[in-house]
Amino acid sequence: MAADTGKRVRLWSFRQAPREFQRLFPGARNADWVAQVLESERPDVENFLLRWRPIYPVTAVKFADQSVVYWGAETEAMASLAKWGKPATGSPEGHERRSGARVQIECPSRYETQSEPQQVGIGHTIDLGSGGICFTTESLLPKDIEATVLVKWPVPLEDAEAVELRAVGKLVRTEAMKAALHMKTLSFLIEGR
Amino acid sequence: MQIGERVRVTDGPFVGLFGRLNAVLARRVVITIRLKGGPVEVEMDRDWVKPSVRHKPMSLSVPLQHRIIA
Secondary structure (H helix, E strand, C coil), X not given: CCCCCCCCEEEEEHHHCCHHHHCCCCCXXXXXXXXXXXXXXXXXXXXXXXXXXXXXXXXXXXXXCCCEXXXXXXXXXXXXXXXXXXECCCCCCCCCCCCCCEEECECEEEEEECCCCCCEEEEEEXXXXXXXXXXXXXXXXXXXCEEEEEEECCCCCCCCCXXXXXXXXXXXXXXXXXXXXXXXEEEEEECCC | CCCCCEEEECCXXXXXXXXXXXXXXXXXEEEEEEEXXXXXXXXXXXXXXXXXXXXXXXXXXXXXXXXXXX
């Protein structure tokens, strides 16, 4: 266990978690999260952490003092999506440039470009993968600019709260009514908050 | 951010919750959030917390049904 923590829950992105906790989860990626929960706090906090399991895996390691360290594999969310959609094959141009499995699934989406003039629109996803999102647009967007895409996630939390994916990255392909975002970061939001 | 200020969690498993800022450490903050069982003190990365603002964040406004492409 780490040094004295006081009676509080401690949370980190995996990248910033204490080394002894990082060693517990060798498959974790920097953007995942790690939480340390003491026994006294577990009744309140555990359900709140585990409610993310429909979206991505949450793994727990229990210590002799009954405290628990949790790993939320947020970056696995795209892989978890595979059971909800149809595997995508090929690319619109006929030559595949994307790596990793993609899933054809139509979820409501909204986008916002970062460069001026800022463009905002709504549409839906065409396919999603660990590397990016292909989505419909209301107009032709400029290529090679930063953008944020919000996607209504097809699965809610265990307590039925709706979730949105927030993906930030670069538009690597654009056409008249669709675009492809190469994701740099992804995170989840509770819908409406 | 100032001690006692109302803040919103913007990342991690507590995303979307509001709390009060209790302490600012080097790159960390301590906030109190209220769960079903009562208040809980949580320490987290500083950039996972933002001052609470009144405007709603960018959000999906059209509750469409999901449809798997046939």
